[in-house]
Amino acid sequence: MYRLDEERPEDWWEVEALYDLCFAPGREALSSYRLRDGVAPVAGLSLCARDDGTLGGAIRFWPVRVGPHPALLLGPVAVHPIRQGEGLGALLIREGVGRAAALGWERVMLVGDQPYYGRFGFARLADVVMPPPTNPDRVLGLALTPGAWDGVSGEVTKFGAD
Template sequence: MEPLVQDGEAVAIEQEAPGDVAARDMLLDRAMGPRWRKKTSQKIRQGRRPADGLAFVARSADGGLAATVRLWNIEAGIDPFGRPVPALLLGPLAIDPALKGCGVGAALMRHAIAEAARLGHGAVLLVGDAPYYERFGFTCAKTGAIALPGPVERERFLAVELVEGWLDGAAGMVVPTGRYVTKSRVRATAIAA
């Protein structure tokens, strides 16, 4: 992908590399504070790997992490026939506080959604500020009968369908379906944090 230029500085969107995990966690702490680890969505992500090919970073010209986003495999309840509804959970999206308002987060979001669609996923859910995520097509119109395993403000539980009608009739609890992180990787991540 061609680099973006934000305030004269080049920023490139890339797949997250294994060596980015510690820097990613530090960026999340700077951008969101340590409470991001206690959020309801984190309970779904805990101990799981991001969906294949759907973990991205925006890297500044000096190689540092400017922003990060991951998407996770979930089931968004069941459909009216009792079948699980596969989907993705997005988050967290974090931008280096020094780059907020420069468009890096929006570019990263557009890239992540486009890749999810290209890979054949049907919908993306997230918990976030509706005024920010509405520009990417997210609304709470399809999440009313879907629940998360913890507290969440309903107007912040949003979804975008990548395939029209994908979430029609979806109801029930969101559950993680992604692969587990191996024990050695969990230990290495815990030590790095």
């Protein structure tokens, strides 16, 4: 049975090791990481899934801007290879998105596979531009309030950048 807890500062290295295990070397060279540099993840939304104290999965959310509009950038989300196929990724995404809505966030975006994330309601954001090199077909969004992505377009920038 998994227990979801907010990520604590002392979890950081263990979560980073999980991300290193689950993603290709050089993951931090991706454009999405430039949007996270020097910005803290959103409090209350970075979650760890543990089973008897063992880290099985983790998710983080970061504040960004799409044009002048605030949004959450979901990612990374990772599940330990021996725990994949148990629904843990779905649990982390649903719980994280639910908490984001409860905190008043209106929109979430990510860079990912539409066939996977589409089952959570994410759809392609045709008018949202991630920093290069990002495949525009992989830029997906989810409205947490009705119409939250309507009329939202432009470049994704680091939160707090003017």
